[in-house]
Every structure is written in structure tokens, then in C-alpha cells.
Amino acid sequence: MTSQQKVAIVxxxxQGIGASVVKAFRDRNYRVIANSRSIKPSSDPDVIAVAGDISDRAVAERIVSEAMSRFGRIDTLVNNAGVFVAKPFTAYSQEDYASILAVNLNGFFHITQLAIAEMEKQGSGHIVNITTTLAEQAIEGVPSVLASLTKGGLNAATKSLAIEYAKRGIRVNAVAPGVIKTPMHAPETHGMLAGLHPVGRMGEVSDVVDAILYLDGAGFVTGEILHVDGGQSAGH
Structure with a gap:
């Protein structure tokens, strides 16, 4: 292993955006620690799959431990795991509330805290949080209070962490997508979802991946919330 070969956690x-981010980092010769609840072992020796719920502190500890013991460093963390449940506010159950906050906030907290601790030792690193434009531009007919509560919190945390760690070589940015064409959205909904964007189409997974890669290479950019949303953040 050369000291130049970088390491990313995703x-x-x-599936979806996360799987494509893993592939994009491998195409750039990064080694990758890939996590999700259901992830399968990889045949690629430079991709370590760690299965488990990111909201569990022990899972986050295992991810960071694998990164350090196998690859010796952490250069980039992409906080892509997230839960989105669109319901009228009064229809959310306590279980909905608990599960959404667990993944979107607890998961971010545990892995980011542990990753930054290692990045501080090496004097460099980059965090990318995947949030949502809905946190800043609510859309009539798309009830999303818990997405706004959690992902809006991540937008604020992105700026706060960026300032806290700016002089320690660690950058923190966010990508705020619109509706992206992933397995989460059934094909029969695509026409309606396309109409939510001023440009008249849904986003592609590659649009989000390109934004993450841009931020990862943009050494003078920190505290940025990059909207990849077909114009949604400009208004409706």
C-alpha cells in the first residue's frame, strides 16, 4: 500500500447512490469501507463490506476499526445512509419518529465523531453529508417534516463542523439532492416526481455522485451545501 492511496467510508x-459512490471511489483508486444493513461481502480486496445498522455505535466503531486496521487511514466519509418517510405530520407514529432519527441523526453522529477523531491525527479529511433540498424548500403535497427536521439538522451541522475543523485540515460539505431516480421510486411515479423540479426531470444517481466527487477534490470548499435538485432550491 502506498501512503497516497486514499480511503473512503460510505x-x-x-444500492442506489451509495453503491454508485463506492464504484466511483474505486475507479479513482480509493480503498473503500462500505456499510449498510444488508451489504454482501465484496470480491474486491480493496472494498471491505461491514454489515450493520449505522445508528448502532458498535457498528460505527467496527467500520472505523476496519478502516484503520486494514488500510491505515480515513480520507473521506460519505454519510449517505438515510430514511425518508412521507406522511402527514399527525400520521407519524412514535416508531417512525424513532427510526428516522436513529438513522439520520444518530448514525451521522456516531460514524462522523469516530472518523473525525482519526482524521485529526493525520491532519486531513473530508466529510460529505447527503441531505435534501426539502429541508429548505418544502413542496406542497410532499409531507416531509421528519426529513426536514433531521436533514435540515445535518445541513446546520455541516456548517458548524466546517468552521470547527477548518484550521485542522478537515473539510465538511453536504449534497442536497432533489428527487433522484433510484429503486426507492416506482417507475409509475416518475412522471409526477419529474414535475416537482423546475427542469422537468428527476435527477440521476450520477448527478449526485458527480457532486460528491467534485466536493471531494475541491480543497478550497468547506461548509458548502451543494444543491443537486434541478432548480428546486431556487423556488417553485
């Missing part, structure tokens, strides 16, 4: 990595 949560929510078994």
Missing part, C-alpha cells in the same frame, strides 16, 4: 452503500 454508508448506505448496498
Amino acid at each position: 454508508s448506505g452503500a448496498s
Whole structure:
């Protein structure tokens, strides 16, 4: 292993955006620790799959331990794992509330705290939080209070961490997508979802991946919330 070969951690990595982020980092010769509840072992020796719920502190500890023991460093953390449940506010159950906050906030807290502790030792690192434009631009007909509560919190935490660690070589940014064409959205909903964006289409997974890669290479950018949302953040 050369000291130049970088290492990324990606949560929510078994499908959709997360799986594509893993592939994109491997294409750039990063070694990757990939996590999700259901992730399968990889045949690629430079991809370590760690199965488990990111909201569990012990899982986060295992991810960081694997990164350090196998690869010796952590350069980038992509907090991609997230839960989105669209319900009228009064229809959310206590279980909905607990599960959404567990993944979206607890999961972010545990893995980010542990990863930053290692990044501080090496004097460099980058965190990318995947949030949502809905946190800043609510859409009529898309009830999303708990997404706004949690992902809006991550937007605020992104700026706070960026300032806290700016002089320690650690950058912190966010990507706030619109509706992205992933397995989460059934094909029959695509027409309606496309209409939620001023550009008249849904986003592609590659749009989000490109934004993450841009931020990862943009050494003078920190505290940024990069909207990849077809114009949603500009208004409706």
C-alpha cells in the first residue's frame, strides 16, 4: 500500500447512490469501507463490506476499526445512509419518529465523531453529508417534516463542523439532492416526481455522485451545501 492511496467510508452503500459512490471511489483508486444493513461481502480486496445498522455505535466503531486496521487511514466519509418517510405530520407514529432519527441523526453522529477523531491525527479529511433540498424548500403535497427536521439538522451541522475543523485540515460539505431516480421510486411515479423540479426531470444517481466527487477534490470548499435538485432550491 502506498501512503497516497486514499480511503473512503460510505454508508448506505448496498444500492442506489451509495453503491454508485463506492464504484466511483474505486475507479479513482480509493480503498473503500462500505456499510449498510444488508451489504454482501465484496470480491474486491480493496472494498471491505461491514454489515450493520449505522445508528448502532458498535457498528460505527467496527467500520472505523476496519478502516484503520486494514488500510491505515480515513480520507473521506460519505454519510449517505438515510430514511425518508412521507406522511402527514399527525400520521407519524412514535416508531417512525424513532427510526428516522436513529438513522439520520444518530448514525451521522456516531460514524462522523469516530472518523473525525482519526482524521485529526493525520491532519486531513473530508466529510460529505447527503441531505435534501426539502429541508429548505418544502413542496406542497410532499409531507416531509421528519426529513426536514433531521436533514435540515445535518445541513446546520455541516456548517458548524466546517468552521470547527477548518484550521485542522478537515473539510465538511453536504449534497442536497432533489428527487433522484433510484429503486426507492416506482417507475409509475416518475412522471409526477419529474414535475416537482423546475427542469422537468428527476435527477440521476450520477448527478449526485458527480457532486460528491467534485466536493471531494475541491480543497478550497468547506461548509458548502451543494444543491443537486434541478432548480428546486431556487423556488417553485
